Amino acid sequence: MRKTLQLLTALVLALPMTSIIPATTTSAPAQASSPQSQEIGTEESVSVRVGGANRSTTVERPGSGYVKLHFTDLRIMPGDVLTVSNPDGTEKYTYTSDLKASLTATVDASGFWAMSVTGDRAVVSVTNPLSRVRIDKLTRGYTEAEMSAQPSVQSICGTNDYKDAVCYQSSNPAEWGKTPAVAKLLRNGSSLCTAWRVGPNNRMLTNEHCFTSTTGIEVWFNYQCPTCGGTNSATVTKVLAAQVLKYSAALDYTLFTVNNFAAISSFGYLELDARVPAVGEEMYIVGHPAGKLKKLSLRDNNNGGGYCVVRAVRVNGSSSQSDISYMCDTEGGSSGSPVLSRRTHKVIGLHHFGGCPNQGVRIDLVAAQVNSLL
DSSP states (O other): OHHHHHHHHHHHHHSOOOOOOOTTOSSOOOOOOEEOOEEOEEEEEEEEEEETTBOEEEEEOTTOSEEEEEEEEEEOOTTOOEEEEOTTSSSEEEEOSSGGGGSOOEEOSSEEEOOOEESSEEEEEOSSTTOEEEEEEEEEEOOHHHHHTSOOOOBOOSSOOOEEGGGGTTTOHHHHTTGGGEEEEEETTTEEEEEEEBSSSSOEEEOTTTOSSOTTEEEEESOSOSSTTOSSOOOOEEEEEEEEEEEETTTTEEEEEESSGGGTGGGOOBOBOOSOOOTTOEEEEEEOGGGOSOEEEOEEGGGTTEEEEEEEEEEOSSSTTOEEEEOOOBOTTOTTOEEEETTTOSEEEEEEEESSSEEEEEHHHHHHHHGGGO
């Protein structure tokens, strides 16, 4: 027996070392990943006056996915309303002289930023000829050509397996049912992350590297295709981030609230699964990679086309052993996405790093710090 053990030991020592991590590994290599926020737009200076004989104007940036306007030189008369909308009026924001009452104005020293309008045209109007405003700058979404030229952490692990969330409505209703609670974040009109409702109250989670100040943070719910493979979004509900309740760079999370919570309360919420998941446990990610309409990353060609699985736990992330890893496909803008277990359909991780394997912060560590605030 002793000779047999000695021979086996010698054989093991003689085998070449490999950097391939099997799916059953419970430890992980040093981190080689990067945060996954994404630039998706740019700011421009303009000078367009609205008021007097010119009580309506259209600002157009062909091919842009959204237009967000800043107003200065404000004189909105009592009883008058400044309206910013899309051409058919299905998305409309109104502002009076009491800007904060709108809950959609980001006020600054020279005026305010209105809520973005989805699409490449924004219609601005006042009704009283004595009212005056001036558009002095705007941000607008990159065109498809501009987006393709932007640097991004490429975390498509093999072939791209994510699909429009609605594609799984029939085949995977439990997973699809968790997608409405996930929202797109537009940061200061030009960059992107993902966020999601946590618990039944006015609480949302994203990454700390996405923001720690709510100024200029828009939260878009229902930015998703109504049909599988479509190119147009369903009607989007937008609110502004209101207050940061807690954040941590070490665990890369920001817990925050939004204005007008009643407008988004119907989108449901996700629950935390405060445990270290098992290696090999099936999982999925819901988010807005590269600013796209909502995607569900469920399948993994690295797993023979089966479901995504947890590849490793206690992986080094922003802190030692703070993460889990997986090969579910993500892209820039996926930062802040929830990682959910297919067993419990609760959140087991907060996605933040790309690099194949991709990584999410262990939600048991986050829950220990935020549970009292939920």
